[in-house]
Amino acid sequence: MKRTISLVVASLAVFAVVVGVAGAASSPTVATGAATTIRNHSAVLNGSVNPNGASTQYWFVWGPTTAYGGTSAHHGAGNGTRSVSVNVTASGLLPGTVYHYRMIAQNAFGTTMGRDRTFKTTGHPLPGVVTGSVTNLSAFGGTLNGTVVPNGATTSWYFQYSGGAPFVSTPVPPGTVSGSSGPTNVAQNIGPLAPGTLYQYRLVGVHASGTSYGPFQEFSTFPLSRPFPPRFTQSTQPSRDRTKPFIFTTTGLLTPSSRFFGPAQCTGTVNIRYFIGTRQVTLLRTSLQSNCTYRATAIFTHTFAFKVGGKRPATEQLRVEVRFGGNGWLAPTKNARVGHVILG
Structure with a gap:
């Protein structure tokens, strides 16, 4: 009888443990x-x-x-x-x-x-759009540039621009890029514009999946009476890079004339070109910063000319040319600084 009671108590104890865990x-x-x-x-x-x-x-x-x-x-x-x-x-x-x-x-x-x-998600990705620089700038017009990536769907594109009033869209009808195309450069002439005026603009891309907006950029049309030209500096360092990849950084400062009276003292585009002789091998485009400085870096993986037998030279000199544009109040039509760097 005692053994039976002991077994019952033990079973109840095991059951209690199981219930407690559960x-x-x-x-x-x-x-x-x-x-x-x-x-x-x-x-x-x-x-x-x-x-x-x-x-x-x-x-x-x-x-x-x-x-x-x-x-x-x-x-x-x-x-x-x-x-x-x-x-x-x-x-x-x-x-x-x-x-x-x-x-x-x-x-x-x-x-x-x-x-x-x-x-x-279904559908095509939104179009990629990059707002580019302004070319052919004058007192009354210019050419807006940009790049459209259709991402698989036929894409309509147009520019929006404004000199302070509501934005104007152009062209009408908009341009189109085939969905099978890769990145495509687009351009549109605009005008008539007001002389000596600061404008904002951006590129817009539209297809069935939605609308994409490029970042805003700025330019100033030329004034009717051209101002005194600004002074600007250019320095590309190092003057020689002996090891691949060859990396050069161009910096500078633009100082407007003391007679400056325009609406946008430190806006515009700086184009930095590298040449071998008369052949351009690369182009860097950067914006002038609000403190009137600029900076851009070029990276080269090899030299460019060829020797007899198809070999590239171990050492090569490039000409660096810096031009300023995109702001008619500051930039005369010809304004360049030239330097030289050595690869290898």
Whole structure:
């Protein structure tokens, strides 16, 4: 009889231990599921969460990299001990873009992150647009330049510009670039413009997935009465680079005339060209900074001329020419500084 009672007590003790282990709450268990109902601008993110006996909240994060950036609202998953299927809709997405996402859940016992997964939205990526410089500048007009990347869909493009009034769009109808094209340089003449006036402009690209805007740039038309030319310095360092890649940095400062009275003292474009003889081997284009300085770096992986037998020379001299433009108040039509550097 005593042995029977002992066995019953032992069984009850084991049962109590098992119940105690099963009843202990813990951090949630999470599984990131596949994305569904994927559209140009949205997708449904799925997952499952087991609260493991404690009141639990869950949410999703997403973005173009594993740094994410987008997040859903927090939702309750209860305090049960079974896995629950959940989902949220990620919206405001870009077409034709790969997104990373994961599910996260949290309760009083800790935070659990599901594994990172990816999906790609439908449609073509938005067009790429880069606002370029102004050429052929005069008192009454100029040529706006830029680059369009259609990203697989026929893309319309146009420039917007303004001298302080509402923006004007040109051309009408807009130009087009075939979806099968790569990066395409585009240009549009504008005018008549007001002499001696500061203008803002940008390039715009549009296709079925949406609209892209290039960064704003500025230029000033020439005044009717040309001012005294500015002074500007040019220095390219080092004067010689003996090891590949050959790296040269050009810096300088523009000082407007003391008789300057224009609307944009430190705006404009600096073009830095490298030549072998009369042949241009590279062009750098940078903007004049608000303190009237400029800086640009050229990197060469090899020399350019060829010797007999098809070998490149070990040493070569390049001419560096700096010209300033894009601001008619400061730049005369001919204004250049020339230097030389040696490769190798």
